[in-house]
Amino acid sequence: MNLDSSKHSIIRLFNVTKRYGAKLALNDVSVDIQPGEFIFISGPSGAGKSTLLKVLYLAEKVSEGQILINGMNLARISAAKLPRLRRRFGMVFQDFKLIPGRTVYENVALVLEVAGEKPSYIRKKVMHVLRTTGMEKKANALPPTLSGGEQQRVAVARAVVGDPDIILADEPTGSLDQASAGLVLDFLMAYHQKGATILVASHNLHLMESMVRGRNIVLDQGQLVKTSTML
């Protein structure tokens, strides 16, 4: 690892290993990610792509190794400080993870509510983000009444509404058709242009290569097997 370049890293993984029983989901992975990078994590199913994202937002703890986010060691994060760390992330999931009983507006506003923002600011910001993602007219709709593409756009709106430094997207286009997937990636790219660091885990290498410029990290059986630049 180049120590000079890692000085200003936003995310650093040192020999990270994650075991589920006897199975190795991540095996000695070391990565250094600079602020503003677009990272594409690819590999076959079971390669460890989702696990890599999960250990970053502390949905899972690493078995060995260390992770630094902006110099902060995740192993030393207390339960009380975890929510504050997670507010720095925007997350997009393949299954959207939207609250079915809450409207589109409420789902997106939740991020700002948990951050303790004022209602007037929340209203303004949420409506702005919904406008950007083309979901303004569906603000009062419930997620189950939306199409998959629309739900993912809401999920993206929720991921960006808090202006996070880092966006983690786990198979964000996995259940979408080509057009919807392209739209979602467009939003992520647009947000990337504003300076955010984006990590996208996906097996859809072809779509990514055609749309995204960034770095491709290839995982296989939990090991980092290749790093390349996508132009």
Added chain:
Amino acid sequence: MTRYIKKALADIRSNRFLNLITIVTISLSILVVSLFLLFFENASRVIESWNQGGRAMIYLESAFSPEMLPDLEARINSLGAVEDMRFIPKSQALEKLKNEMSSHTRFFDTLKHNPLPHALEIRMKTHGDFQEVAAFAKKIGALEMVESVEYGQGWLARFLKIFSLFRITGYAMCGLFLLIALFITANTVRLAFYSRRLEIEIMRLVGATEGFIKTPFYVEGLFQGFLGGLLGLLILLAAFFTVSSGISQNLSTYVYLDIRFLSVKAMGLIILASTFLGWFGCYLSLKQILK
């Protein structure tokens, strides 16, 4: 806080049936507890008022004539413990009886002579306990010209027995019902928590603190406890007005009964306790779930 209250109210609305069951259960438990409290408050007041001057009727022998009254009064006064004494001639007693039983005038017309005895109504000074009153009545009963002494010994003895029995079972029942209410509240919170598992998971992922997640549950528990307590007291109040007048009429012959509903302080305490119950049920449940 407004946000949490709104959220809790929305959750109550979306789980109406479950919340209704909990509120009704709490209200029933509070009803039982309040009923015991009402009984103890009134029974204590009755005993207190009886201790501060219970009334007794001294029925005199037929050979007694009003001329003997000063002598008898002096002898009774010499026993002490008499606050006040009033002579009721038998003619006055018969008049009173006629007035009270005005529908049976034919019966009174057939009477050849007044069958009622002369009587003395006395009000006793404060007594320590029932045994003391009984001993005093026995002393009066032993006096010459005294036929019998009536001081409501029958119902008073029964009352004291029931009272002590109620006190013991009352505590046990209160404890039991409060435990049931606590269990039901805790279970409602558990069900509500599980039904909102996805929502809670998402809240955590977007950076919600445990306080942000738990507070609406606590507010919900407080609401349930408060409403349950209020409902329980309202049911008791309705039952009280239906039953209390009958009790007063039946027992006031012997002892002045001042049956009242719970004091404002007691009602406040009950509401506070049931609100706490709602919160505590929630606390126990969340502590267990989030362990």
